[in-house]
Amino acid sequence: MDLSNLKPACGSTHSRRRTGRGIGSGLGGTSTRGHKGAKQRSGYHQKVGFEGGQMPLQRRVPKFGFKNINRVEYKAINLDTVQSLADDKGLTKISIQDFISAGFVSSKHLVKILGNGSLKSKLEIEAHAFSKNAIAAIEAVGGNAVKL
Numbered sequence: 001m002d003l004s005n006l007k008p009a010c011g012s013t014h015s016r017r018r019t020g021r022g023i024g025s026g027l028g029g030t031s032t033r034g035h036k037g038a039k040q041r042s043g044y045h046q047k048v049g050f051e052g053g054q055m056p057l058q059r060r061v062p063k064f065g066f067k068n069i070n071r072v073e074y075k076a077i078n079l080d081t082v083q084s085l086a087d088d089k090g091l092t093k094i095s096i097q098d099f100i101s102a103g104f105v106s107s108k109h110l111v112k113i114l115g116n117g118s119l120k121s122k123l124e125i126e127a128h129a130f131s132k133n134a135i136a137a138i139e140a141v142g143g144n145a146v147k148l
Contacts, residue, residue, distance in 0.1 A: 074129055075109040079137055080117025082125060095126040096148070119143065 020031040033040045049056045077099065085102055086094060099105050113125060115133025122142040130138075130145045138145045 072110065074112035075105045076112050076114050077104055077127075078114050078116035079119050079134060082113065082123065083117065083119050083121070086121060086123055092122070093124040093126075096128075113138075113145070 017027065017032075018025065019027040022028045030040065038044045049058055051057070081104070082094060085091070085098065085104075089098070089102075091098065096105075096111055099111055100107055105111055110128040112129040112131070113127045113134045114131050115137050119137055119141045123138065124144040124146060125138060126146045126148055128148050130147065135145045
């Protein structure tokens, strides 16, 4: 065996269907397109979402709601996550860079600290936003919440 006599496994390939090559071929006449109508003719193209004249789905379903263009999206990090990060790395000041290096957020995200969990140590935490519960919990242990 060498490269000159390699061929595909038996039954794994099929020859192309050659339509419109006369009645004797078995695929002449209408060339598998059926009789008359737009679908039989060349250049036929159906619009996206067309359902044969039936009212299309995108027009049947009502529109509702809106997208607020002023919405600011934050990545939420809870206090128990902050405490575990401080314990693991032995930090007293936690910045956005620490969250990025730990893999909690990427550099393009805004960070909001939420008050779920509890803090045991006095920490200075930098973030873009804080919940009221988070600020209360941070200041209860003598820490500081720094808004960027």
